[in-house]
Each structure stands twice: as C-alpha cells, then as structure tokens.
Amino acid sequence: MKFDDELEFYFEHGLCMYADVNGETVEQYTDQALLASDIRSIVDVMARLKAFQKGLFLPRTTAMSKQKKVRALEQDCLSLLKVDFGMIKEVYPYHEFNPLLRVFMKYFAGVELRSNVYKVELVLADELSLLHDLTEKVKQEIRGVEFQDTLKSFCRSANKNYKSLVEYIDALFVCYARMLVIRVDFTYRSQYCVPRGETTISHAEARMHRIALLKYLRSSKSLGVVGYAWKLEYGLDKSYHYHCLLFLNGVYHREDIVIAKLLGEYWVETVTEGKGIYYNCNKNKAAFEKKGILGVGMISHHQTGLRAGLKLVAAYLTKPDYFIRMIAPDGGRCFGKGGKVFPKQTKRGRPRKQPDVLPSE
Template sequence: MNMIDAMQGKTIYHDFSGTSVQSVIFNDYHDAQWIVKAIDILKCITRSEGDLFATVENKIDALGAKSFTVKPRNHLANSLVVLLHDQFAHTLTNLFPNYQVNPYLQAFVQNRQYFPLSMDVRTPRLPMTVAYDLSKCLNCLVTALRQDAQRPDFKETVRNFERSANKNHRSLIGYINGLFTAYSKLLVIRLDLEYMADDATGWSLGLKIPHDQVAADRDIFFRSLPGHLKQKLDKDVLVGFCWKLEYGPRTGWHYHTLVFLDGQKSCEDVTLGQLIGERWMAVTNNQGRYYNCNSRKIVYSRLDSLGIGLIDYRDRKTRKNLENTVAEYLTKVDACVKLKLPDGARSFGRGVTPKPGPKRGRPRSVSGPSGQLSSGM
C-alpha cells in the first residue's frame, strides 16, 4: 500500500506507533505530512542498535516442505518495510523536481539503490537461502544508514537544512503567545486552501498555475480578509494569521493556514471557517477550493491532539496542542522538504505580533489592541 493514497478527497496516512503499521484515514490534504513521518522514522533507525531483521524457520507444512520468513524485530523494522515499498519510492521520486529533501531522505534513497530488494519483505514463505540473503541485505541497509548519519559532514548538512524550520517554529510560537497576551480567548481556524481540478484533464489547477499567481492570490486573500469579515459580521474580529505553502503531487500549489479571531467577539468556528473559505474561492475566481479542518474537531479530540477552535489563554493542554502539534506541523515540514521557489520567495509567513496588552493578573479588555496584519515574514 502506498504511503499516501488520495482518492475522492480522502487521504490515507500510516500510523507507525505500536508494533504494527495501521492505516488512518483523514479527509484533508497534507501532502508533506507523510514525508515528515518518514524522516522521523529514519532518524530513529539511525539511532537504533543491533539487527532489525531476523530469519525464522516456519513450521513444516503438510507436504513436509521447509520455508523461512524474514521477521521485523520491532516497530522500526515494520516501518522501514513500508518505506521500502516501490510505490512509496515512486512517490518520493515524483516530489524531487519540486523539493530539496532532508539529508536523511537523500541517504535513504541513495542506499536503497545500492541494496536492490526485488523480493517483497512481507512474503510469508521463502526458501532458506533467499530468506537469509534478504534479511542480510536489509540489515546491511540499516548499517549503511547508521554510518551515513555519523559522518560529521552529514550532521552539519542536517543542521543547516533544519535551521530555518527551527527559526520559523520559534517565531510562530512567539507570535501565538503574543496573541494570547493581547487576547484572553482566541478562535483558531485551520483551513487548507487549494485549487480546483480541471474539468478537461481531472488534474488540479494547482499543478500548472505559476508561483507568482499563487503568491498574488495569497496576498489578496489575506489583505481583503479583515474587511470581508467585518462586512459579514459587522465587527472587527481578525487578529492574526499564518500560512505555509506546499506543493503536492496531486494538489499542486496549496496553503495550510491558521486564522486567529478574537474569541471574545466570535464563536461558531465551523461557520466562520466556511465564511473564510468562501473568500478564498472569490479571490481565485472560483478556481479555488478549501477544506475546513474545524469541521473535524471531534476526530482531533479523540486523538488527543485538538489545538483549534475556541481556546482560553489558561487552557494549557489545548494551547500545547496548538504549539506542539498544529504550529509544529506548519513549520516542521521545512526541516524535511524545502520547496524550490524563485529567489526571495517565502514558503511561510505570519502576521505582525500585537503590542503587549494588559498583564494576565488583571482583567482583560474585550477589544484588545488592533490586529496589525502582514502578508508574510
């Protein structure tokens, strides 16, 4: 099964927790999320010790024939089996023209070429020599990945690659904390902004729209959003935003966004998310589409990762999810894959941090300082 398989708006992710790989279906598009997970797995593999694969003898079948199986020793080995699947490698290859990839991913692809694995690791019954050779090949691949990760030049390359992502994450956390300092409650809305599929070809328009138009659509969208919401709600509610540009093999150019509204003045985040999404469609002359992640809050709650919706500044758990799950995803992608953009173009941006408001020990004003907005960093 492919690492990501989008059909009719549904995306299948693979959860690598526990001792087996479980499929988890989401209805939104996160084209780079599976790459983030893959690199986390590769990092853990390079830090592991000992053989990850063993050869075990099966019980003699009814005809008295012996057979052997390659057995993954733990969940990291199970995860590597998924990463080695041909469809996964094919998807990675499709992304290379648009991305610079993390050194861990480069090492994986390069070493995989040196260790051709024609036999499916998951074949339950193999001849003895085939099983032992396959197990040895897999363990040698793991050793090669570990050796690459220990090279000083490799470590330096990783630090340089991840530096901007770490900087953006710190910047976004500071921005969110600044908003909570100014506003006692935030209504956090998470939207994915994409482009419609072409009726003639079935391919997303985001695959062929030039980057300068995509950037222009974003600028118009965020600059017009405060007035749009004020006109619809008859009050100023927008206090901040951030965006992350990605390019997916199916969706092409698209944005993951967070929109922050004054929680003392606004509620019904699902309805407001639709209102904001409709603005994106208008800006793109109905060539755009959107996904309102707030409509699926119950799913995030079940996964104990809810970090959107109405959040009180004293709600440490939800704020932690906002910082460590939602905000980290928007910035961590750049630590794994970097878009190849024109000189000076950015793949991440946010609004301007509001001036400090009243201290938390004092009653807070409902309005707070005005939300000064910017199109990017």
C-alpha cells in the same frame, strides 16, 4: 500518547486532497498522502538505525538475529523497500528532502528481494548479506560529523518557524484573553491543478492570491482577524495550496465554522474569481476533541489543554519541513505570519484566570 503520535494524527487528517465535486469540497485520500507517510516512516527508521548499536540482517543462526528489537527494526527496514522512490520525486518536484531520506534512497533505491515477500524470516541468505552490508554503510555515513552538520542545517528552518509561531501565538494571548482560532485550507479546483496543463495555477498566480487574501484580512473590511499564519505547499494532486491559521478576538466573535465559511467564500469568489475552493477544518473538531488534542475554536488563555492542542496545530504547519521542505520556484517564502504583536497598555478589566492544571499521566 506521545507528541509525535499526536502530530501524526494531524498529518493523517491533513494530507487528503480537497477536490470539488458538484460544487462541494470533499476529502479524497490519495497517493500523495501515502507517500508523505512513507517519507516520515523512512526518516523515523533511519533515526532509529543511527542509534542502534547491534548489527542487522545477520545469519539467522546467530542469537542476536532472534532478538525482538533486532527483528522489529529489520522488518521496518524491509517494509520501506516497497516505497516507490520515483513517485516521491514526481509528486514533490519543488522540494528538498531530509538528508536521512536521501541516504536511504542512495543505498536502498532499486533493491528488490527475489522472493518479493518482505518478511524477515523469508529473506534468502545472500539477500541477508547484501542488506547487512547496506545497513552498515548507512550507519557509518549518517553517524559522520559532516552528515550531522547537514542534518542540523536542514532541520533548522522547521524548528525556527515552529518556535517563532508558538511565540507569536503566546504574544497574541497576552493581548487577547480569549481567541477564536480557525484553520482553513485555501486551494484550487481540480481543472487548475493538472500538472503542466494550460490552466494550471502558477506559483506567481498563487502568490498573487495569497497577497490579496492577506491584504483583505488586514483591512477593516475583514471579519476582525487579529493574527494569522500561512504555509504554502505543493503536491501533484493539489498543485499550490495554503494552510492558514487565523485568530479573532474571542470577545466579539464566536461562530468559528460560519466565519471560516465566509472567509472561504471570499477566497473562492473574490480572490481567485471562481478558480479556488477551500476546506473548513473547524467543521472536523469532533475527531480531535475525542483524541484530546483539539486546538481550534474558542480558546481562553488559561485553557492549558486547548493551548497544547494549538501548539500541535502550529507544529502541523511547520514540522513537515523536517521531512520535505518546499523550495518556491522564485526563491520566495513558503511560510509567514502576522507582524509583531504589541500588548495593550491598559490594565483595566477583570483579573485573568490562572492556567488550568492538567492531570498527570
């Protein structure tokens, strides 16, 4: 399984809406999750199109049109014509989109096939000609030097945040040989997520709640959190919400699900005064463990597999910015982590185990 496929598994499990039903937080799969998947698919197809040297949507009589790679990319392009671009803009109103997505929308938004059946073998001759011309224009634009500079600039923030978070996690493992890693999503009850409604949580209020939560995590009253990272996101269904990654000293703490529950209850009852809900991601460890990509729970510094899974969690927090980057209304931050980690000076204690050696694939 490639890194991108593993990360997609995290996306699939992370883009559900968390709603309160009779006091319980439940997952509800929504249009927002489907649109986010569509956006990633468009960026992927556009990247493949950029590298593809052969022509697409040529007359069906040409030999090239019958090649498998050509037909596969043509079919993927056709499938993307069914995406609701208007809904994308509505669902993500405070966001900047990957330049590859913007170019796709520039040329293909509004293109409809008369047959309304998006299969390569059923596309009419004049539609083939139109699609061929559009894909050639797309390739010409995205291969330009100016566009490449724009794309690199857009992706720089996501890559920088991912790198800094991985370095932060590595520094924590220098200090703590074993850590209890917890993922919690902090969000709001449905009545406070109605777009432009009177009770809707504002960005200023969400920011105030985040400051209060972090103040608690850094205080002596908390449950011993030694490190953290957070990511602010916004969606039409969930409004403002935070994805948080928390680290505790594994020498003193073990019950990750219980601790996540206690932190969630603090968010609900104290920070938001009843407006919030939370989702305890550690309760769903089995699905990730089955895939061999578990990255939460108790992790020792030498457990190479679990630390690789933790890097996927770090990517899950930061890599969506490669596709859709949120812009806070007041220009504030959308990502943050704990301060600089200073290794302990003492060298007492048992020697550390050597890192596990993963079996070769």
